[in-house]
Amino acid sequence: MSEAFFTIQDLWVRYVTDHETVYAVNGLSLSLKRGQTLGLVGETGAGKTTTALSIMRLLPPRVSRVDQGNILFNGVSLMDLSEEEMRRVRGEKIAMIYQDPMTSLNPVMTVGDQVQEVLELHKKQSRRALYKRVDELFAMVGIPPDRKKEYPHQFSGGMKQRIVIAMALACEPELLIADEPTTALDVTIQAQVLQMIAKLKDELDTSMLLITHDLGVVAQTCDMVAIMYAGKIIESGTVHDIFHNKDHHPYTEGLFGSIPKLTVESRRLSPIEGLMPDPTNLPDGCAFAGRCPACMPICMAQEPDYCQRASHAIKCHLFTGENRGEAV
Amino acid sequence: MTQLLVETRGLRKYFNTSRGKLHAVDGVDFSIEEGKTLGIVGESGCGKSTLGRVILRLTDATEGEVLYQGKDILTYGRKKMLDMRKKMQMIFQDPYASLNPRMTVSEIIAEPIRIMKTLEDKQQINRRVYQMMNVVGLSGRLVNAYPHELDGGRRQRIGVARALAVDPAFIVCDEPVSALDVSIQAQILNMLMDLQEEFGLTYMFITHDLSVVKHISDDIGVMYLGQCVELSSSRQLFERPLHPYTQALLDAIPMPDPDHAMGEILKGEVTSPIEPSPGCRFANRCKHAHEACLGQDIPVYQPFPGHQVKCVLYQEGAE
Amino acid sequence: MTSKTANWEFSEELFEEYKKKSQIAEVWRRLKKSKTAMLGLFVLTTIILLALFADLIRNYQSMAIEQNIMNRLQSPNSTHWFGTDAQGRDLFARVIHGARISLLLGFSCTAISVFVGLILGSVAGYFGGKIDGVIMRILDSIMSIPAILLSLAIVAVLGQSIPNLIIAMTVAYVPGFARIVRASVLTVIGNEYIEAAKASGLGTFRIISKYVLPNAFGPIIVEITMSVASVIKAVAGLSFIGLGIIPPTPEWGAMLSESREFMRYNPYLVLYPGLAIVLTSLSLNLLGDGLRDALDPRLKD
Numbered sequence: 021m022s023e024a025f026f027t028i029q030d031l032w033v034r035y036v037t038d039h040e041t042v043y044a045v046n047g048l049s050l051s052l053k054r055g056q057t058l059g060l061v062g063e064t065g066a067g068k069t070t071t072a073l074s075i076m077r078l079l080p081p082r083v084s085r086v087d088q089g090n091i092l093f094n095g096v097s098l099m100d101l102s103e104e105e106m107r108r109v110r111g112e113k114i115a116m117i118y119q120d121p122m123t124s125l126n127p128v129m130t131v132g133d134q135v136q137e138v139l140e141l142h143k144k145q146s147r148r149a150l151y152k153r154v155d156e157l158f159a160m161v162g163i164p165p166d167r168k169k170e171y172p173h174q175f176s177g178g179m180k181q182r183i184v185i186a187m188a189l190a191c192e193p194e195l196l197i198a199d200e201p202t203t204a205l206d207v208t209i210q211a212q213v214l215q216m217i218a219k220l221k222d223e224l225d226t227s228m229l230l231i232t233h234d235l236g237v238v239a240q241t242c243d244m245v246a247i248m249y250a251g252k253i254i255e256s257g258t259v260h261d262i263f264h265n266k267d268h269h270p271y272t273e274g275l276f277g278s279i280p281k282l283t284v285e286s287r288r289l290s291p292i293e294g295l296m297p298d299p300t301n302l303p304d305g306c307a308f309a310g311r312c313p314a315c316m317p318i319c320m321a322q323e324p325d326y327c328q329r330a331s332h333a334i335k336c337h338l339f340t341g342e343n344r345g346e347a348v
Numbered sequence: 349m350t351q352l353l354v355e356t357r358g359l360r361k362y363f364n365t366s367r368g369k370l371h372a373v374d375g376v377d378f379s380i381e382e383g384k385t386l387g388i389v390g391e392s393g394c395g396k397s398t399l400g401r402v403i404l405r406l407t408d409a410t411e412g413e414v415l416y417q418g419k420d421i422l423t424y425g426r427k428k429m430l431d432m433r434k435k436m437q438m439i440f441q442d443p444y445a446s447l448n449p450r451m452t453v454s455e456i457i458a459e460p461i462r463i464m465k466t467l468e469d470k471q472q473i474n475r476r477v478y479q480m481m482n483v484v485g486l487s488g489r490l491v492n493a494y495p496h497e498l499d500g501g502r503r504q505r506i507g508v509a510r511a512l513a514v515d516p517a518f519i520v521c522d523e524p525v526s527a528l529d530v531s532i533q534a535q536i537l538n539m540l541m542d543l544q545e546e547f548g549l550t551y552m553f554i555t556h557d558l559s560v561v562k563h564i565s566d567d568i569g570v571m572y573l574g575q576c577v578e579l580s581s582s583r584q585l586f587e588r589p590l591h592p593y594t595q596a597l598l599d600a601i602p603m604p605d606p607d608h609a610m611g612e613i614l615k616g617e618v619t620s621p622i623e624p625s626p627g628c629r630f631a632n633r634c635k636h637a638h639e640a641c642l643g644q645d646i647p648v649y650q651p652f653p654g655h656q657v658k659c660v661l662y663q664e665g666a667e
Numbered sequence: 668m669t670s671k672t673a674n675w676e677f678s679e680e681l682f683e684e685y686k687k688k689s690q691i692a693e694v695w696r697r698l699k700k701s702k703t704a705m706l707g708l709f710v711l712t713t714i715i716l717l718a719l720f721a722d723l724i725r726n727y728q729s730m731a732i733e734q735n736i737m738n739r740l741q742s743p744n745s746t747h748w749f750g751t752d753a754q755g756r757d758l759f760a761r762v763i764h765g766a767r768i769s770l771l772l773g774f775s776c777t778a779i780s781v782f783v784g785l786i787l788g789s790v791a792g793y794f795g796g797k798i799d800g801v802i803m804r805i806l807d808s809i810m811s812i813p814a815i816l817l818s819l820a821i822v823a824v825l826g827q828s829i830p831n832l833i834i835a836m837t838v839a840y841v842p843g844f845a846r847i848v849r850a851s852v853l854t855v856i857g858n859e860y861i862e863a864a865k866a867s868g869l870g871t872f873r874i875i876s877k878y879v880l881p882n883a884f885g886p887i888i889v890e891i892t893m894s895v896a897s898v899i900k901a902v903a904g905l906s907f908i909g910l911g912i913i914p915p916t917p918e919w920g921a922m923l924s925e926s927r928e929f930m931r932y933n934p935y936l937v938l939y940p941g942l943a944i945v946l947t948s949l950s951l952n953l954l955g956d957g958l959r960d961a962l963d964p965r966l967k968d
Binding site: 401404406429430433437438440441442445446447448449450459460463464494496507510 | 858859860862863864865866867868869873877878881882963964965
């Protein structure tokens with residue numbers, strides 16, 4: 021296996037307004053190898069989108085503060101790049117797909133022109149080569165190239181998301197960040213789009229950071245999984261670690277208990293009681309302690325370290341120190 | 349055999365658009381027994397939300413009957429319908445948009461009580477509001493809070509309390525959990541099931557999420573472009589899906605198991621039900637489609653007891 | 668079970684506490700927090716008080732109406748605070764007495780046009796379809812005539828008097844309000860809480876008054892505050908061509924137009940009535956902005 025070409029090291033991001041400080045990302049580290057897909061799983065407010073925006077350096081400038089941390093891409097720190105250099109990275113080396121295909125296309129430009137614009141920005145080439153490439157891209161995402169003269173409103177949601185994907189892949193980026201790319205789509209269309217993303221990723225040898233809350237989507241598309249809670253990664257590993265290993269962070273257990281199973285008959289779900297802690301006022305110790313069914317005194321006082329077992333890491337006191345082995 | 353509470357017969361709702369009549373709901377028949385849950389599942393644009401609204405008369409039906417305990421409520425006048433609303437309530441999809449931002453929690457829950465005058469005395473109303481908040485697990489200190497101060501899960505609890513306040517027998521739940529995070533979604537689903545047991549409620553549960561619908565429903569109707577293509581008990585539907593669309597839907601769900609390969613993926617997209625030509629509406633995406641599917645409307649077949657399907661594959665004598 | 672986990676007793680106290688802290692008190696508490704709104708309220712109250720007690724401060728007949736050619740065009744001094752006009756009348760007296768008519772016109776025209784505009788706009792927006800088409804086309808045709816021409820025609824037909832002036836102004840201002848109300852109503856009725864209200868059995872009138880309009884009120888309040896000043900200016904225009912206020916009745920707009928010949932050498936003649944109009948509209952604007960925020964519970968604290 022190749023070395024990680026993309027790493028985030030100990031990233032801390034907060035949003036500061038006159039009234040409050042929201043601690044969005046609190047010491048997040050992850051790494052991604054070439055060609056792999058990493059699923060970043062978490063609920064609303066876990067800091068998934070903030071992480072993605074930090075990578076793209078698109079955090080809202082006035083209110084956001086990156087206090088600490090580094091993001092390395094092919095050995096270069098994205099934090100040190102000038103705005104000019106960063107603009108070249110965006111779209112060309114790292115591309116992003118947003119959640120809502122309805123609002124991420126310009127309604128007054130034909131879809132062909134929008135794809136073409138991305139190409140023009142990043143690659144100098146002749147008119148003819150440009151047109152040919154646009155046609156190729158449309159064919160690649162399964163849209164007849166003769167529809168490129170149409171406007172976004174003439175396409176369905178799934179089709180629009182295909183166009184967004186065509187734009188993201190136009191320059192064959194090395195890293196694709198997909199922020200809930202299929203959440204707004206119907207299941208049958210979601211299946212089509214996921215299948216297409218997987219196929220294109222293999223063909224172009226692109227790595228992907230897939231942000232989602234859907235464990236099913238993760239299981240079907242990712243190689244690695246990282247589960248986020250209150251701005252931290254609380255468990256990470258390969259898909260098999262997460263979906264087949266016996267030991268889990270109690271939050272991960274809760275997430276699995278919350279989804280109704282199609283294959284098993286169950287009368288009641290076992291949800292996680294309570295709510296996510298207030299990001300303006302995070303508790304000491306483990307952020308999940310207040311909702312955790314296995315909470316111990318130490319959890320309130322001290323933040324747990326990662327317990328690393330081969331590729332599987334769990335940030336929980338149940339698996340570290342003297343508690344090791346007592347786990348449920 | 350328990351009693352039928354709600355029944356629809358040949359229910360149709362057409363909308364006029366600039367491109368012709370949109371058949372949002374096109375001849376839907378089903379019945380729900382008292383105390384049971386009918387799940388209605390389908391993708392966006394299949395008419396499932398319109399169906400719920402037509403049944404509650406939030407929008408007028410074009411044709412057909414909605415029977416409540418055997419009486420057609422579509423013929424009711426204003427006064428009688430207001431009485432009916434005590435028995436039939438609705439829980440809405442978006443907990444952010446379904447609560448008036450200028451009313452406090454207690455005002456929102458008390459509103460249906462005041463309108464339908466199930467209680468007159470102010471203190472009795474307050475007591476009822478309190479009781480409802482207790483039932484849905486909202487803390488009493490929130491009586492004077494405004495919806496925007498609360499998170500999605502608590503807001504949806506307000507929506508449930510509002511629906512329950514007039515002590516209804518039948519509740520249409522329109523995607524009540526799809527805007528919520530999974531862990532909150534599970535809390536609300538459990539609560540809805542507890543409430544059903546406690547108060548003997550009958551639900552019509554509209555959703556696009558098959559795993560949710562399987563979990564909560566006794567019977568399931570699958571809708572495609574305004575028509576109910578398959579109707580059976582929940583267990584039968586998942587064990588033996590008959591309609592090719594149902595099969596495709598089940599195959600498309602990503603399973604939370606990396607070893608479980610994705611099934612066959614359905615091609616094409618949902619077309620719009622504007623002036624549809626007769627015949628099976630799924631034919632253009634169906635791998636089994638042949639001439640018999642087009643040209644005439646497909647009747648409902650019942651290849652197994654209690655399992656209805658609108659597909660020529662199950663015609664008498666066919667394999 | 669859910670109902671067993673939440674374990675607390677019913678008490679009337681929470682509701683009682685709420686009754687004491689009524690809605691109006693709550694809005695007032697939030698309004699007080701805005702310094703600009705309080706400044707606006709202070710200035711506006713001062714102007715209204717001056718108008719109300721104008722008779723106690725300066726005699727209407729002798730100071731504001733009777734001509735006194737001996738004293739004409741005096742610069743501001745200790746007896747005539749704002750100076751005197753070409754007919755030798757005390758400008759201060761005329762400004763505070765003029766406030767009565769200007770404010771009366773400004774507020775009453777606005778109030779009536781808001782009332783009519785609310786009804787027409789919300790009916791058009793809420794019901795849509797043919798009703799909307801008919802109402803809006805009629806209003807559009809009224810709007811296509813310049814407001815001043817329309818008022819002029821109405822005053823010319825009805826005759827020159829203050830009630831007729833109010834009617835003329837109202838007709839000219841209704842379409843603008845109706846448009847804004849309709850637009851805000853349209854953004855609100857898409858929300859599910861309107862449907863929830865229908866499911867609760869609410870009638871149309873109650874839905875519009877309790878669910879639609881309160882949520883559509885923000886832009887309307889701003890328009891109201893702008894409109895008061897605009898009416899005062901429009902009356903000035905009518906007075907200028909002799910169809911507004913009949914001289915020698917003092918009115919701010921009329922005073923502005925009367926002074927146009929002397930503006931070059933006696934700028935205070937336009938300064939004070941002009942300042943009165945500006946202060947009134949500015950204070951209304953500040954108050955309106957604050958009120959809009961105070962009425963919106965989403966912006967609490």
